[in-house]
Amino acid sequence: MPFLSLENITKRYGATKAVADVSLSVERGEFFGLLGPSGCGKTTTLRMIAGLETPDDGKIAFDGRDITNLSPEKRGFGMVFQNYALFPHLNVFENVAFGLRARRRPKGEIAERVKDALSLVQLPGYERRRVDELSGGQQQRVAIARAIAIEPQLLLFDEPLSNLDVALREETRGELRDVVNRLNLTAVYVTHDQEEAFALCDRISVMNSGRILQTGAPRQLYEQPASVAVARFLGRNNLIEAMRVSKMHDAAGTFKTLRGGHTIVAPTDAGKLAPINKPCTLAIRPEHLILGRSEPAAENALAVIVREIIFAGSTITIKLDANGLALEALALQANGLSINDSCIVHLPPERITVLA
Amino acid sequence: MKERETGKGQDAGARRHGDVEIKDGNSFNSFFHRVYARLRLRFVLLWLVVSLVLLYGVIYPNSYVVTAAFAPNGEFAPGKFFEVFAERAVWEAAATSVGVSLLTVLLCALVGVPLAFLFERYEFPARRFFTALAALPLVLPPLVGTVAFIFLCGESGILAHVVRHLLHLKSAPWTLRGWWAILLFHTYTMYPFFYVLTGAGLRRIDAGLAEAARGLGARGTEVLARVVLPQLTPSLMAAALLTFMTSMASFSAPLLFGGSVRMLTLEIYNARQRGDAQLALTETVILALISLCSLLFFQKYEGTRRFAAAAMKGATRRRAPVTGGRARAVAILCAIIFTVILALPVLTLLLVSFARDGSWTTQTIPPAYTLENFRRVITESDSSSVFVNSLLMSGIAALAALAWSFIVTGVVVGKERKVWRRVISFLVLVPWALPGTVVAVAIAEAYGRENFLSGSFILVGTFWILPVIYFLRFMPLVVRSVQASLEQMDARLEEAAGSLGANWWLRFWRVRLPLVWPGALVGTLLAFVIALGEYVASVLVFVPRSRPISIAIASAMRDFNLGTAAAYGVILILIISASMVVAARLERGEKA
Numbered sequence: 001m002p003f004l005s006l007e008n009i010t011k012r013y014g015a016t017k018a019v020a021d022v023s024l025s026v027e028r029g030e031f032f033g034l035l036g037p038s039g040c041g042k043t044t045t046l047r048m049i050a051g052l053e054t055p056d057d058g059k060i061a062f063d064g065r066d067i068t069n070l071s072p073e074k075r076g077f078g079m080v081f082q083n084y085a086l087f088p089h090l091n092v093f094e095n096v097a098f099g100l101r102a103r104r105r106p107k108g109e110i111a112e113r114v115k116d117a118l119s120l121v122q123l124p125g126y127e128r129r130r131v132d133e134l135s136g137g138q139q140q141r142v143a144i145a146r147a148i149a150i151e152p153q154l155l156l157f158d159e160p161l162s163n164l165d166v167a168l169r170e171e172t173r174g175e176l177r178d179v180v181n182r183l184n185l186t187a188v189y190v191t192h193d194q195e196e197a198f199a200l201c202d203r204i205s206v207m208n209s210g211r212i213l214q215t216g217a218p219r220q221l222y223e224q225p226a227s228v229a230v231a232r233f234l235g236r237n238n239l240i241e242a243m244r245v246s247k248m249h250d251a252a253g254t255f256k257t258l259r260g261g262h263t264i265v266a267p268t269d270a271g272k273l274a275p276i277n278k279p280c281t282l283a284i285r286p287e288h289l290i291l292g293r294s295e296p297a298a299e300n301a302l303a304v305i306v307r308e309i310i311f312a313g314s315t316i317t318i319k320l321d322a323n324g325l326a327l328e329a330l331a332l333q334a335n336g337l338s339i340n341d342s343c344i345v346h347l348p349p350e351r352i353t354v355l356a
Numbered sequence: 357m358k359e360r361e362t363g364k365g366q367d368a369g370a371r372r373h374g375d376v377e378i379k380d381g382n383s384f385n386s387f388f389h390r391v392y393a394r395l396r397l398r399f400v401l402l403w404l405v406v407s408l409v410l411l412y413g414v415i416y417p418n419s420y421v422v423t424a425a426f427a428p429n430g431e432f433a434p435g436k437f438f439e440v441f442a443e444r445a446v447w448e449a450a451a452t453s454v455g456v457s458l459l460t461v462l463l464c465a466l467v468g469v470p471l472a473f474l475f476e477r478y479e480f481p482a483r484r485f486f487t488a489l490a491a492l493p494l495v496l497p498p499l500v501g502t503v504a505f506i507f508l509c510g511e512s513g514i515l516a517h518v519v520r521h522l523l524h525l526k527s528a529p530w531t532l533r534g535w536w537a538i539l540l541f542h543t544y545t546m547y548p549f550f551y552v553l554t555g556a557g558l559r560r561i562d563a564g565l566a567e568a569a570r571g572l573g574a575r576g577t578e579v580l581a582r583v584v585l586p587q588l589t590p591s592l593m594a595a596a597l598l599t600f601m602t603s604m605a606s607f608s609a610p611l612l613f614g615g616s617v618r619m620l621t622l623e624i625y626n627a628r629q630r631g632d633a634q635l636a637l638t639e640t641v642i643l644a645l646i647s648l649c650s651l652l653f654f655q656k657y658e659g660t661r662r663f664a665a666a667a668m669k670g671a672t673r674r675r676a677p678v679t680g681g682r683a684r685a686v687a688i689l690c691a692i693i694f695t696v697i698l699a700l701p702v703l704t705l706l707l708v709s710f711a712r713d714g715s716w717t718t719q720t721i722p723p724a725y726t727l728e729n730f731r732r733v734i735t736e737s738d739s740s741s742v743f744v745n746s747l748l749m750s751g752i753a754a755l756a757a758l759a760w761s762f763i764v765t766g767v768v769v770g771k772e773r774k775v776w777r778r779v780i781s782f783l784v785l786v787p788w789a790l791p792g793t794v795v796a797v798a799i800a801e802a803y804g805r806e807n808f809l810s811g812s813f814i815l816v817g818t819f820w821i822l823p824v825i826y827f828l829r830f831m832p833l834v835v836r837s838v839q840a841s842l843e844q845m846d847a848r849l850e851e852a853a854g855s856l857g858a859n860w861w862l863r864f865w866r867v868r869l870p871l872v873w874p875g876a877l878v879g880t881l882l883a884f885v886i887a888l889g890e891y892v893a894s895v896l897v898f899v900p901r902s903r904p905i906s907i908a909i910a911s912a913m914r915d916f917n918l919g920t921a922a923a924y925g926v927i928l929i930l931i932i933s934a935s936m937v938v939a940a941r942l943e944r945g946e947k948a
Contacts, residue, residue: 052851072854079855085848089870098866099856150856 001064003028003186004049004154009058011044018044019055020210026154026188026203031180033201034190037233041210043158046190050156051075062154073102078147079156083163084139086131092118092142093127099150117145120179137168144176148183155180155187161196173199194234198222206230222285228355231283238289238327239355240264240282252349255282260325265299266352281355286317288351289329291337292344300347302327306337320345398860402766409760410783413828417802418644418786421794424801425637440638445618450642453620456535457603460542464599465592467543468550471694475551476558479675480687487555489698494548495932496702497889498608499906500925501545503913504701506532506612507708507922509540514704517720533615541609544701546602550595557591558584601650604643605791607892612913621793621892628797628896640797644790651789702929709922716918729923739908739920743927746904749819750887753826758880760831761838762864762872769842788832792892795829800897819902825893830883837879841872874942881939885932 002025011019034042051072121141198218225231246254253268308319511528627636711722803815891906912921
């Protein structure tokens with residue numbers, strides 16, 4: 001039985017469904033991510049797990065118990081809010097101690113556990129500070145300390161790093177993962193930042209328009225997106241509209257691109273075959289495109305013209321035109337290419353995902 | 357209630373859901389269970405209190421007045437209502453009220469708006485002092501203000517004496533009577549609405565917009581007309597309607613120096629004094645209708661004001677310092693004159709409070725001074741009990757309003773827009789929009805005899821009628837300030853507290869209360885001081901055993917005990933000032 005499970009959860013605001021028929025399960029000790037663009041229902045889902053919203057339909061179970069209508073204070077989940085929601089009238093110590101006081105723990109224990117929590121987030125000695133004296137990163141850590149001080153069975157994060165600047169975000173991200181690992185906590189983490197989700201989570205549900213599009217490990221989502229939407233949302237992708245032309249139900253299918261009319265071979269899953277003469281999408285990551293000058297030895301080699309070279313520090317994005325088909329390649333170096341050069345691009349078949 | 361939630365909640369939740377699963381096919385039952393599962397006893401109690409107070413305090417008395425006006429003897433006879441309405445005196449009074457109020461709005465705008473521009477746009481010595489001073493008349497009780505005006509500008513007042521001596525006139529140069537007297541007094545007491553709201557509006561305007569307009573080639577006057585004023589419109593609108601409604605409700609000035617100007621409030625009072633209930637009721641309904649229409653108008657504009665505030669993210673314009681030597685001198689001179697004009701009525705009151713009763717006749721200023729007035733007012737049990745009465749009744753009303761405001765906001769404040777939220781907000785505002793005369797008449801009529809709806813309680817003739825009326829009239833102020841504080845408070849703080857295991861009581865006690873407290877206290881103090889000087893409603897229904905201060909001032913004036921009246925007024929002003937200082941402290945503390 002999963003530690004936390006959502007079954008067919010639906011939440012309506014007026015006529016619109018903020019969350020539609022969402023089901024997911026989180027195992028004990030897992031770091032689970034909800035990833036999606038803003039307004040996709042991920043925060044609403046998290047708030048329903050926290051008990052701050054009540055689903056209109058469906059069931060939430062935790063550790064074998066139905067908690068669908070249980071009020072937040074009885075769930076015992078720690079939550080870290082996007083804007084931290086630190087109590088401005090209380091100092092750091094009182095903020096962290098808040099949940100312990102609500103549980104009427106003895107004084108000595110409170111002091112000890114606040115101290116532990118603060119040293120865990122590397123803020124020892126900050127007990128007497130006012131929260132508005134702290135920097136954004138420090139406030140963030142207090143919020144985490146406050147959530148872990150109550151030793152929650154489940155820790156919920158609502159885009160906790162989105163208010164920090166880039167450098168601090170990466171640093172805090174590492175510390176966050178470290179703390180969760182060390183305490184062996186189960187966590188549900190909401191973010192719209194794909195990189196953040198990949199770096200932190202064991203498993204991720206990609207959401208859009210209130211629905212879960214795909215759930216899986218970061219690598220799986222990245223390399224085998226289940227739909228065009230997921231492929232589009234997770235990083236840059238060359239999405240090539242094509243038509244299947246091979247008749248045989250082989251392990252490899254032959255496709256003809258709608259633009260440029262190239263023939264491309266891609267592996268197809270024997271279980272789910274794209275129907276012949278129906279349009280489908282071939283997805284390949286820019287970093288998997290291989291650029292060369294010589295004639296191709298292998299299949300899937302297209303003659304292209306370099307249209308644009310975009311320098312982005314450690315990598316270079318090269319925009320290509322294959323007889324009307326626009327492609328994007330990611331390389332570490334420009335390899336002496338310049339605009340309007342002709343060259344050959346190779347699409348390794350094993351890197352191509354066929355999407356219906 | 358707490359035990360019920362913490363103890364049984366978990367099992368009950370699980371069990372309830374079990375039922376739902378069994379009866380899965382029955383969607384109605386499942387729906388019912390869901391509603392039941394979310395129902396909390398405390399919400400039921402909150403709703404009960406809110407609906408009872410609004411029913412008995414707002415809906416019942418007001419509809420009673422309307423019914424009584426249309427159906428005098430229990431039978432529906434609107435003919436009688438229109439018959440009375442058609443009387444020349446009635447619609448003349450209504451027209452006079454509206455006319456006086458419109459002129460008041462115009463005059464107040466002419467004084468208040470330029471003043472706001474001056475104080476918001478220019479920096480000069482002691483600007484902050486004048487800024488604070490300019491809002492002073494807001495907290496001056498109208499009755500005390502009128503008394504001070506009589507001492508200062510009345511035909512035997514200080515100014516009249518000065519002019520008479522200077523010009524060697526035989527009689528007083530003017531009489532403080534009629535339209536101009538009312539308008540002068542209204543302008544003095546109500547221009548702060550324009551001053552305060554225009555100032556706030558100017559502070560909200562993004563300086564970048566004016567700069568952008570200048571960058572696009574607009575001249576100074578064009579910027580004012582096409583950029584600044586359109587953005588100020590909501591503030592000006594709000595100020596205009598606030599002034600209009602206050603003026604419609606004005607009672608002390610028409611009573612003491614209105615002369616032949618017959619305003620509705622005064623006519624209602626006179627009709628009741630004469631025992632003409634039908635006339636009083638009809639006039640009350642008319643006055644209520646005019647005021648409610650203004651309120652609806654006002655609420656419509658309030659929405660746009662919020663929008664303007666939300667759109668603003670830039671910086672406000674810096675104040676330009678007045679640097680030139682001559683300009684500086686003129687600015688300081690103007691400021692001094694302004695201060696004197698503002699302070700003169702209060703200073704006169706102070707002077708007269710030390711005058712020996714009966715000694716001031718034809719002299720410019722009172723000839724003999726004594727502490728006797730204060731001694732008598734404070735030590736003689738008959739007069740000092742007046743303070744106890746007022747403090748007690750206002751205190752009860754203010755504290756009740758404080759508790760009530762937390763109850764109402766518990767029901768009304770939330771992120772979802774609901775129709776019932778707007779209905780309750782509107783009902784809460786109604787007693788504030790209605791003139792004091794209307795509220796007093798409504799309560800007096802509805803709770804004058806035993807009735808099945810009112811249970812069997814009679815308020816008229818008891819100590820409780822004034823606290824109840826004060827509560828109804830001024831609780832909207834407290835509710836609004838608590839609501840404003842709550843809306844500023846981050847709703848996630850309470851959610852965070854909930855996720856940390858705090859039940860509703862802890863969330864209220866340790867998060868909501870400490871964060872809203874300063875705002876709530878400021879609102880409560882304001883309601884308290886306004887109730888302390890309340891006269892309009894008090895004069896209609898007060899009980900001799902528990903007379904408030906205002907009634908004592910009025911009767912002292914009637915007996916020509918000018919010194920005594922002034923002494924009452926001075927002590928009242930002192931109490932109010934002390935409360936306002938505390939309130940200002942709290943507000944500053946909140947911002948820091």
